Amino acid sequence: MTIKKLELRLESDALGDIQVPAQAHWGTRTARWLEHFKPVEGRLQETAHPLLIDGLLLVFKAKLALVRESVEASSSLARIKAQVCDEILNGQWREELVVDPLLSPGGEALLDNLNEVVTGRAAEILGLHPSNLAEQTSALGLSQSDLELTGQDAYVVGAKLALLVASRELSSALLDLERLLRRKSLEIEKSLRGLGYENEPELRSARDFNNFGTTAERVIRRLAEGRERLLEVSFRGNRTYRESLVRELSLASGFKLRGGEEIIGNGLVNASLADLLTVSSILKELAIELSKVCQNLSRLKDLKNDSPAPAALQASCIKVIGADVCVSLALQNSLGDSGAPALTLAANSLLQSIDQIRTAIRAFNHSCVANVILLPSTENILENLSLAP
Numbered sequence: 001m002t003i004k005k006l007e008l009r010l011e012s013d014a015l016g017d018i019q020v021p022a023q024a025h026w027g028t029r030t031a032r033w034l035e036h037f038k039p040v041e042g043r044l045q046e047t048a049h050p051l052l053i054d055g056l057l058l059v060f061k062a063k064l065a066l067v068r069e070s071v072e073a074s075s076s077l078a079r080i081k082a083q084v085c086d087e088i089l090n091g092q093w094r095e096e097l098v099v100d101p102l103l104s105p106g107g108e109a110l111l112d113n114l115n116e117v118v119t120g121r122a123a124e125i126l127g128l129h130p131s132n133l134a135e136q137t138s139a140l141g142l143s144q145s146d147l148e149l150t151g152q153d154a155y156v157v158g159a160k161l162a163l164l165v166a167s168r169e170l171s172s173a174l175l176d177l178e179r180l181l182r183r184k185s186l187e188i189e190k191s192l193r194g195l196g197y198e199n200e201p202e203l204r205s206a207r208d209f210n211n212f213g214t215t216a217e218r219v220i221r222r223l224a225e226g227r228e229r230l231l232e233v234s235f236r237g238n239r240t241y242r243e244s245l246v247r248e249l250s251l252a253s254g255f256k257l258r259g260g261e262e263i264i265g266n267g268l269v270n271a272s273l274a275d276l277l278t279v280s281s282i283l284k285e286l287a288i289e290l291s292k293v294c295q296n297l298s299r300l301k302d303l304k305n306d307s308p309a310p311a312a313l314q315a316s317c318i319k320v321i322g323a324d325v326c327v328s329l330a331l332q333n334s335l336g337d338s339g340a341p342a343l344t345l346a347a348n349s350l351l352q353s354i355d356q357i358r359t360a361i362r363a364f365n366h367s368c369v370a371n372v373i374l375l376p377s378t379e380n381i382l383e384n385l386s387l388a389p
Helices: 028-036 050-070 072-089 108-126 130-139 152-194 201-230 239-253 270-298 309-332 343-367 376-387
Strands: 008-013 016-021
Touching: 008 028, 016 028, 028 108, 050 072, 050 108, 050 152, 050 239, 050 343, 072 108, 072 130, 108 130, 108 152, 152 201, 152 239, 152 270, 152 343, 201 270, 270 309, 270 343, 309 343
Parallel strands: none
Antiparallel strands: 008 016
16 A cells, blocks of 8 residues: 655745645644644644634634725735635635644644634635735735734634634523423323322422423523623724724624723733633533432432433533633633633633533433333322222
């Protein structure tokens, strides 16, 4: 069997020459991350969550829209870069986002990779080498960063957008759970009343399922509180710029975003980190409540269900509770030379937690709650009792 040799091209930066895959749109910055931060043996390389990439691309598009408005001569470059953002949003070039996002605490590795893919693809559309595109940008009186996505503020906002989408999907799964639990409560109550049982102790199973539904309703409200906090986003820059960026981002994302406090220099607004911590805490509360539901469900002796979904949901809940510790430590401790909190670790952990618990809830809904029935033996006993003199 012949193995096709990887074709390479030679790129240069201030550190010297470096080889890059010939067909890759990314260049030296991405290559440096891959060269100097090779995966540790025994640890699988993380990949950026798809929703995080989507969130960053929406922030990128909003920034490019403002560049087109403020510098007319740059409109073609900004428009083409926005077009590339749309291509990635639609699923193209995702395989070129190759860096482990956890390589840098503040998201620099992923942002470098994303910027280079967008720039490389834009240059390809224009029939230029990326270096020529950089020359055009300079000739327009713009710096490279004007047409790139940079800064921890952009990363936090991208993460918030990702969490808004993920939590919306989680809310949908929880709403399905609440409806199923309420419906199952009515079904069980109807069956019991049909057998002649009217007293509160005799209807306990039905009441238990209604209480489970109340628990689901409560956590939906808590999740809505967390989503409300995620709608507030903060950027660096003067007030006019920040307000315009929030407006463009609201249009691009479909969320009614609000401007938060101004970020000065390279710092971060504490409120932004507190919002992420709040979401993590709400997920932990949700996991604890759902774990209790699973435990109480297993104690109902007059109901039958052989689904493994409750055990799987409990396992997911334990993972989410553990992830909350990880997120809290990541956001409360400064890492690296910049003293930045580990935003990349926190964002990935939060999104993975939502994925885990949402998937487990949907399985729990369809293979457990929907199929719970009264035990046949219990039905017979109740029937016999109802016929007794």
